[in-house]
Structures are given as C-alpha cells and as structure tokens.
Amino acid sequence: MTERAEFERLALPHMDAAYTLAFWLLRSRPDAEDAVQDAYLRAFRAVRNVQGDIRPWLLKIVRNVALRKLSERARTANVIPFDAARSDRLGSERGALQVAADAPSAEDVAVEAGEQAMVRAALAELAPTFREALVLREIEALSYREIAGLTGVPIGTVMSRLARARAELRKVLARMMRRGESDAV
Amino acid sequence: MQCDRLGETIGAYLDQELDPATRGEVAAHLASCQACTALAEEIRCTSRQVAALGRERAPGRLMADVRERLAGASAAPLVPLRLPPAIHHLPLRRWLGRVAALIVCGLIAAAAVHMMSRMDSTALLERDVLAAHVRSLLQDSPTQVASSEAHTVKPWFAGRLEFAPSVKDLAAEGFPLAGARLDYIGERRVAALVYRRRLHVVNVFVWPAADAADSTPRALTLRGYNLLTWSRGGIAYWAISDLNMAELQRLQALL
Numbered sequence: 001m002t003e004r005a006e007f008e009r010l011a012l013p014h015m016d017a018a019y020t021l022a023f024w025l026l027r028s029r030p031d032a033e034d035a036v037q038d039a040y041l042r043a044f045r046a047v048r049n050v051q052g053d054i055r056p057w058l059l060k061i062v063r064n065v066a067l068r069k070l071s072e073r074a075r076t077a078n079v080i081p082f083d084a085a086r087s088d089r090l091g092s093e094r095g096a097l098q099v100a101a102d103a104p105s106a107e108d109v110a111v112e113a114g115e116q117a118m119v120r121a122a123l124a125e126l127a128p129t130f131r132e133a134l135v136l137r138e139i140e141a142l143s144y145r146e147i148a149g150l151t152g153v154p155i156g157t158v159m160s161r162l163a164r165a166r167a168e169l170r171k172v173l174a175r176m177m178r179r180g181e182s183d184a185v
Numbered sequence: 186m187q188c189d190r191l192g193e194t195i196g197a198y199l200d201q202e203l204d205p206a207t208r209g210e211v212a213a214h215l216a217s218c219q220a221c222t223a224l225a226e227e228i229r230c231t232s233r234q235v236a237a238l239g240r241e242r243a244p245g246r247l248m249a250d251v252r253e254r255l256a257g258a259s260a261a262p263l264v265p266l267r268l269p270p271a272i273h274h275l276p277l278r279r280w281l282g283r284v285a286a287l288i289v290c291g292l293i294a295a296a297a298v299h300m301m302s303r304m305d306s307t308a309l310l311e312r313d314v315l316a317a318h319v320r321s322l323l324q325d326s327p328t329q330v331a332s333s334e335a336h337t338v339k340p341w342f343a344g345r346l347e348f349a350p351s352v353k354d355l356a357a358e359g360f361p362l363a364g365a366r367l368d369y370i371g372e373r374r375v376a377a378l379v380y381r382r383r384l385h386v387v388n389v390f391v392w393p394a395a396d397a398a399d400s401t402p403r404a405l406t407l408r409g410y411n412l413l414t415w416s417r418g419g420i421a422y423w424a425i426s427d428l429n430m431a432e433l434q435r436l437q438a439l440l
Contacts (some may be wrong), residue, residue: 012248033247040251041258087423102288119234137200138235159202163193166231174229185276 007044014055015040018062024135025066027124032066038066056142060150063132092115093153118180122172130165137162188221195225199232214239233367306371310423313370315407317377321366322417327379327386329363342376350376350391352422355439360387368405370423380436387426387436394421402437404430413437 018039022032039062046061078184123131136147144162148155191214198211202345204236215222321327339352340387345367355360363379366393368390375392397416411433415426422440 004255008252008255012251015243015248015251016240019247020240023241029244032241033244036243036247036407037254041247041254044255071215115234116238119238123235123238134235138232139240141236141239144197144200159197160193162200166196166228169235170227170231173234183232 001039004044007047011040011043011047011058013131014058017055018058020139021059021062021132021135022066024123024131025063025128026069031069035062035066040099055140056146056150059136059140064156067128117144118173118176120174122169125172126168129161130168132162133158133165134169188218191221191336195221196228199204199225199229214263229395310371311405311407311412312360313392313413314425315410316389317368317370318410321368321377321388322386326364327366327377327388331373333362333364335362338362338378341365346374346376348393348420350378352378353440355380355436358435358439360436382426382432382436385426385428387424387428387433389436389440390423390425392421394396397417397421402434405432432437 015036019032021037022039023029026032026035039058042065043054043058043061060062065162121132126134132151133147134151136142137144142150144158147158151158153161192212194203194207195215198208198215201208215225226343296409311420329360330338332338333354333356335352335354339349342350342365352362352365356362360380360382363381363386365379366377368375368377370390370392373392375390378389378391380387380389394416397419399418400416402413405414410427411430412424413422413430415422415437422437424433424437424440428436
C-alpha cells in the first residue's frame, strides 16, 4: 500500500512526459493512452528502490511498450491492406506507417496556417527513430547520455541520429512551406 | 576544422554535448565560416520549433485509469504473505483453529472454482454452438455434403469422425435433411446435421459423450436463436435454429 503511494508520488507527475513520448511514437491518442497504462503497470511491478528522477527509466518502459505496439501494428498491416487511401495522407514517400495519424494533415495545416501545426505535421512524417530522438532531446531536454541509455545505443549514434532527424525535419518543413506558397498563389 | 568534417558536431555543439577540446575547435570554425554559422542558426531554429510544441497533455481520465489499475495490481497478487511474527509461540489449540480455518477456506475456494469452471464450460459450449450455427449461415452453404439421403450422408462421416452418428431424413415429417458437415465445438470434431423447415435452417450437432446420462431436452434462447440440448445413449445433441421452440421440439422428438 505504501509502496503504491510511493510509486504514485514518483511516477504520476511524469504522466504528460510518458504520454507525449507514446503519442509521438504511435501517433494515435487512444494507442498512447493504452501504452501509458501498460507502461505504468509494468513500471510499478518492476520498481524496487528507485530514487531521484525516475523519468528516464519510466520513459524507457513507455518506449518499449510503444515499440511493441508499433511492430504489432506493422504485422497487422502486412496481413490486411490497411487504410491504403490514408497511408499517404501526409504525403510521405517514406515507408513509415501512417496509421491513424492524429497529427494534423496537410489540409489542416493549410487551414490553421500555424507554425506549430506545420511543425507537428512535419514531425509526424519522420521515421519513428527520428521522432523519438527529437522528442527526447527537444521536448524532454534529456542529455545525450540519458537518451543513449534509454534507447540502448551509443552516444555517438544519438548524436548522428539527432543531426539527421533535425536535417530531415528541416527538409520536410521546407517542402511544406513551398507547397503552402504554391497553394496560396 | 573543415566544414565537411564538422558534420553532425554542430548540433552537439549547440546542445553543449561536446568535450571542451572539440567544442573549442567547432567554435573557432564557426567564427570563420559563414555557411556553417548559417547552418547552426537553422539547427537552433529547428530545435526551438520542436521545443515550442511542448508536451502533450495526457487526458484527465488517464490519470484516474492508471491509478485504478495500480490499485488493482497492488490489491491482488505479488505481495508476499506476511505471517504474524510470533506464530510459533501460539498455543496448540489456536494453531489447530488456524489450520482448520485454512482448510475450510481452501475447501470453499475449491468448490467455488469448480462451480465456476463448470458454469464456464457450459457457457463456452453454448457459445461454440451458437458460433458454429451462425458461421454455417454465413457460408455459401451450411453443408459439405448436400443430400437428403441418409445413406449418402452417414457414410460421408466415416473416416472423418471417430463415431457414426445416426442420420434420418425427416422429409415426410416436414424436416427435410439438407446434408451435413463437420464442425468444431468444445474442442472436438462434431457432426453437424442440417435440416430445413420452410426457410429456416436447423443445425443438429452430435458428438459422443459417454459419461452423460440420458437427459430430457433443456431449452434455452441465445441471441434470438432457440437451442435444445439433450443426451441419449451416450450421445450429446444440440439443436439450434431461428425456428420457433415448439417446432424445434417436434424435430427433437423425431430424432
């Protein structure tokens, strides 16, 4: 009982962070909610004497749950021709799955014309590895070392992934801006 | 340091993740190279744009859901059973009382589990029967062998089942035999005899149940379908149809 209270005290304040990572990996709010619930339950069962900031550890569990969901989804998509019309809704030439993207579509972007909406749409287009790197660094402000521990890769890989992720994001944003301008003409 | 060697270190430089020596080199290069300075500015801008998105707000109910699941997880298992520390000092009579109480608890639990599993297995069987019936209606034909001849249908089962169901054509009584197929109910292969009554389809599932005593038909309704189940001569029968119960009972009497 006190164990649970202690866990809640440490872990519940990070729910937005957990939800954010799950959302950007899965790009679906219902799936992100499921992932967060599963992750918290797992974390609670695994937790023993965690002290200080448990956010990176918690995010690692969230990530594992979300990635498992992603690969399940990919398996399903192999069997069923899944929302073929929607799969390139964001105009991505990348093979990344675009299932149930809650991120705004290009049309929404044009309507909202907000920079944030455009950044969201661009981020949603990136490959999961790049989305994850950007969320952990820019939104969660984790250090390279923490990101390396969390994603299980060397620090050098974190550095190059981040560099590529930022470059990709700039490229997608530039393309969207061009399209936005040509739409306006 | 050359521009092409700078590569991904600009980002790390901006993130203040470089060791002092490399940091100095990059800073020196940036001071002298306009292209790389522009790139650094772009990277900084991208970082700010993503950071400006901020965290997503978890929906309010998520917190409640998580807490509820945590409460469920901590209430039930995993907590090691803690015996009172002085238990070995208890007098014998209290020991015996405790043991007796434990045994009673165990018996009650066993009885409950037994009853629940029996209820479960009956309910599962009913569901299997219903599913098999509905599935047969979803197919192009509910039969694998279409024949009104009992002499055609009965031999068809030979080699497909480990028992020989009795097959009767009841056309004269208004229940023409449409044919038969194999189905899978209660984790075993069963014979499915298909009869018709006007536009209604009746599935009669038959399998050996050696331990079942002869029983009078039990009637039930599931999702609008009428079911009759009985056993006779070590064979279990389940008849299911959207036919009304009275006519289903007539068929049962004929079988």
